[in-house]
Amino acid sequence: MLQFERLATDPASHARRGRLTLRHGVVQTPIFMPVGTYGTVKGVLPQSLQQMGAEIILGNTFHLWLRPGLxxxxxxxxxxxxxxxxxxILTDSGGFQVWSLGAMRKISEQGVQFASPVNGDKLFLSPEVSMQIQTVLDSDIAMQFDECTPYWQGEGATQGGSGHVTSEAEARASMALSLRWARRSKAEFERLQNPNALFGIVQGGMFEHLRLESLQALVELDLPGYAIGGVSVGEPKELMRQIMAHTPHRLPAHKPRYLMGVGTPEDLVQGVADGVDMFDCVMPTRNARNGTLFTRYGDLKIRNARHRHDPQPIDPSCSCSACAGPDGLSWEQGGRGGFSRAYLHHLERCGEMLAPMLASIHNLHYYLNLMREVRAALEGGVFAAWRLRFAADRSRGV
Structure with missing residues (x-):
């Protein structure tokens, strides 16, 4: 079950405001989706996610298949x-996790053979198996099984290693395999009579004409929604932005568009302007665990010594429970609740688990509130002006 309604558009960009209705609830778009790899958003209670306005979260097909098991x-x-x-809940297909296994996996037309990173067992994941797993998980949105096309191929698959930039021929072969797997994913999804929605994933590496071929072939499958995959996999930022600008607005306007695994606050705002409706990224919680906090006025490194005596909250404009306390009033609104930067600095230096918990709450609230502001700007017809103010605020510095 999926219904998507476009409620407003921005005449100066491809941005749109929408509403997505799924089996377990309604999602306002554009939306950021917190990542819950093992069935939990790290360090954050479900009640806290609800309080900060999370409307949909992710689960990880690959990891939940391994533990706790179907x-x-x-x-x-x-x-x-x-x-x-x-x-x-949206679940990914396992394709990205399989790609990240590197030498531990062997890809064939049938699927992927690999050794379990948990206990070394030999396992096999295919489009059919992925659909069977996601049907048991009963996620509102399931993703087709695909091969994530890397930017770098070879040992380490990173710049500076012994690999190489993925060639057009390699990207084409990977994209074609993902298309064949998309057809098999759809056939198995329908055979299982899964009542939820299946999204296709546009691949093609950093080659626009391959992205277009992938997109056109997926649209012929008439799936309920579409995602842009294979970005933020080691490519330079300008290439990622190039694909972001090229692909989303070419997808069907009456269906939701999802940009997978991206990214910074600036990436999200640019993605909205490019026509994206849905985003996910581990950055808010991963950065929180590393002491980096997102604020309206730039990024804050809470471990820096300059915060040792700082009485301010993380972000004076923020109303999250870490910054504003139970009254919900930010410092800019006259509230004086919440926790100081000095306190979070102390927790970080002592290795206390409360530090990444509070940081995760704040970062996720920041991302979700950013999307609320985007939706309000689109509804009010002031998205262009809002973008300028957002950029000015973020560059001001904390």
Missing amino acids: EVVQTFGGLHRFENWHAP
Whole structure:
């Protein structure tokens, strides 16, 4: 079940405001989706996610398949009751995790053979198996099984290693395989009579004409929604932005568009302008665990010694429970609740688990509030002016 409505558009860009109705609830778009790899958003209670306005979260097909295993999730009737999250859930297909295994996996037309990173067991993941797993998880949005096209090929698959930049021929072969897997994913999804929605994933590496071929072939499958995959995989930022500008607005206007694994606040705002409706990224929680906090006025490194005596909250404009306290009033609104930078600096230096918990709450609230501001700007017809103010604020510095 999926219904997508466009509620407003921006005449100066491809940005749009929408509403997505799924089996477990309604999602306002553009939206950021917190990542819950193992059935939990690290360090954040479901109640806290609800309070900060999260409307949909992610689960990880690959990792949940390995642990706790399908028989456990099936006992609970799916992922929602198992993790006590009763709003929508999107699950990825496992393709990205398989790609990240590197030499531990062997790709064939049938699927991927690999050794479990948990216990070394030999496992096999295919489009059919991925659809079977996601059907047991009962996620509102399932993703087709695809091959994530890397930017760098070879040992380490990173610049500076012994690999090489993915060639056009390699990107074409990978894209074509993903298309064949998309057809198989759809066939198995329908055979299983899964009542949820299946999204296709546009691949093609950093080659625009391959992206267009992938897009056109996926559109012929008439899937409920589409994603742009294979970005933020080691390519330079300008190439990522090039694909962001090229692909989203060419997808069907009456269906939701999802940019996978991106990114910084600036990336999200640019993605909205390019026509994206849905985003996910581990950056808010991963950066929180490393002491980096996002604020309206730039990024803050809480471990820096200059914060040792600082009485300010993380972000004086923020109303999250870490910054504003129970009254919900930011410092700029006259509130004086919340935790100081000095306190979070102290927790970080002592290795206290409360530090990444509070930082995660703040960063996720920042991302979700950023999307609320984007939606309000689109509704009010002032998105262009809002973007200028956003950029000026972020460059001001904390």
